[in-house]
Structure formats: C-alpha cells, structure tokens
Amino acid sequence: MLPHLSGWFIKCLGESSIVKRLRVSITAHGREGDIHPMYGVLTRAPFVERATALQWNFTGDALGILHYVEGDADAFAAAADDVDAVVGYDIEPVDDGAFYVYVRDATTASLAELFGPVSRGGLVVVPPIVYGADGTVTLTVFGPDEELQAAMGEVPDPIEVTVEAVGSLATSRVAPTARLTDRQREAVEAGLDLGYYDVPRTADHEAVADALGCAPSTAAEHLRKAESKLLRAVLGGE
Incomplete structure (x- = not known):
C-alpha cells in the first residue's frame, strides 16, 4: 500500500x-x-x-x-x-x-x-x-x-x-443522458441534427416536431423536460 x-x-x-x-x-x-x-x-x-x-x-x-x-x-x-x-x-x-x-x-x-x-x-x-x-x-x-x-x-x-x-x-452519479426517456433523447438528438441548439438557432421546435412526427407542443415539452434533466444533472449534482 x-x-x-x-x-x-x-x-x-x-x-x-x-x-x-x-x-x-x-x-x-x-x-x-x-x-x-x-x-x-x-x-x-x-x-x-x-x-x-x-x-x-x-x-x-x-x-x-x-x-x-x-x-x-x-x-x-x-x-x-x-x-x-x-x-x-x-x-x-x-x-x-x-x-x-x-x-x-x-x-x-x-x-x-x-x-x-x-x-x-x-x-x-x-x-x-x-x-x-x-x-x-x-x-x-x-x-x-x-x-x-x-x-x-x-x-x-x-x-x-x-x-x-x-x-x-x-452515491454514484448517473450519466446525465441516462435520465432521459427514449422520446426525450430522440427530441434532443433531432434538435442537435436540425440546428435547434446552434448559435444562432437555425431550427425551431416545430421542425423538431416534424422530425419526431408529433405535435409542436409535444416536441416542446420533450425538449423542455430533457433540458431540465440534463441541466440539473450537470449543474445541480443530482
């Protein structure tokens, strides 16, 4: 030792x-x-x-x-x-x-x-x-x-x-992406591919909705919940 x-x-x-x-x-x-x-x-x-x-x-x-x-x-x-x-x-x-x-x-x-x-x-x-x-x-x-x-x-x-x-x-920390549901992960991945997270932004939540085949309000909810989980995991230590 x-x-x-x-x-x-x-x-x-x-x-x-x-x-x-x-x-x-x-x-x-x-x-x-x-x-x-x-x-x-x-x-x-x-x-x-x-x-x-x-x-x-x-x-x-x-x-x-x-x-x-x-x-x-x-x-x-x-x-x-x-x-x-x-x-x-x-x-x-x-x-x-x-x-x-x-x-x-x-x-x-x-x-x-x-x-x-x-x-x-x-x-x-x-x-x-x-x-x-x-x-x-x-x-x-x-x-x-x-x-x-x-x-x-x-x-x-x-x-x-x-x-x-x-x-x-x-006391182990779970990988941030492991907290996402399959649909939330799909929404974030679509957002990345389409430019939703680019600066400046080149796509909106309606484009993400089209990619997912769901209503814009549903896509916005998936993105909002996914972002909340990821930010809390990374910055909040949860």
Whole structure:
C-alpha cells in the first residue's frame, strides 16, 4: 500500500458496503511522456486545451481509446505521427476548436503497469477519464474493497495516486443522458441534427416536431423536460 493511501483510505474502504466507488487523481510529476508519449501529449501539449477519454479497450499489448479533445486537431495529428507507439488514429472534427480522436497505441511497459491493476479482477473503470493541463488524470473506479486497495498499491513509479473521494454504489452519479426517456433523447438528438441548439438557432421546435412526427407542443415539452434533466444533472449534482 502506498503510504499516502493508508489511514483514512483504508478506514473508508472498510466501512459498510463491500463494493466501493473510488474517485482518484493521478500524476506523474512531469514525467507523463515516460509512461507513454501520448499521455504527455494529452496532458502537457500546448495545443491541447482539454482532453477526456470517453471509451477504451486495453488488451495488454495494445490500447484502443476514444478521446474528446478541445484544441488544434492538425497539431495533434502531427504529434501523433511522431509517436512510434501510435499504431493508428482517426480524427473526426466537431468544430474549429474540438474533435474526437480514436487512437490505437502499442503499450509501453509503464503503461501496462498503469492499466494492469485496474483492468483485471472485478474492478470497473467508469468513463470519462479527465486529463488536466497540470498533468493530473482523474478517474472513478468501482470494485471490492480488497481489490481496490491492491490496485492502488500496485500503481508504479513515477505515478502518485491521490484519493479524492470514497463512496458506495448508492452515491454514484448517473450519466446525465441516462435520465432521459427514449422520446426525450430522440427530441434532443433531432434538435442537435436540425440546428435547434446552434448559435444562432437555425431550427425551431416545430421542425423538431416534424422530425419526431408529433405535435409542436409535444416536441416542446420533450425538449423542455430533457433540458431540465440534463441541466440539473450537470449543474445541480443530482
């Protein structure tokens, strides 16, 4: 067990529920590139303003990971081209300042040591993983007490782990979109496709109603309820 994870951390893990939710931040103290060059790009590159890992698959010898990045897509592509460990990547622009990028990496020994402890047994890493401009990475892990303690204790140097919060399944936050009904989700997706949420707006709720095949008042109600749920989930902490 790492020294700074003892005491309060062990006490919290030992209380009540067998399965715990652990919110942690990790940092390599400026040595992110030593673990994997793309780790350094995502946390330290001047052309990346913000990066979030949305989904990933770690097989032991390769890592496929989907990111949402706010920054310069061309500069990111140039950086990825210079990394030998990047097997391939695909960039899909969102707008002038943001893009999705799927990167397939060959793993380094350090990266395997980092992902290994949280990729085996009964542990579940819940997206997103958020990269900070200061080099920190924040993530949430669910699992049995003993496996969480073991995983945190196996994190290799130069990574330092800081426990931000420990909770139970009951304290978990549901993904905002999971709160929507199917019809509310369809209304929001139609609004996005049609330009209802563009600035300036290029479609109204009547256009959304036409896409859904319902009355304008019904479409407006779906949009209003969906927006209320999403805002409360994101800003209200519900």
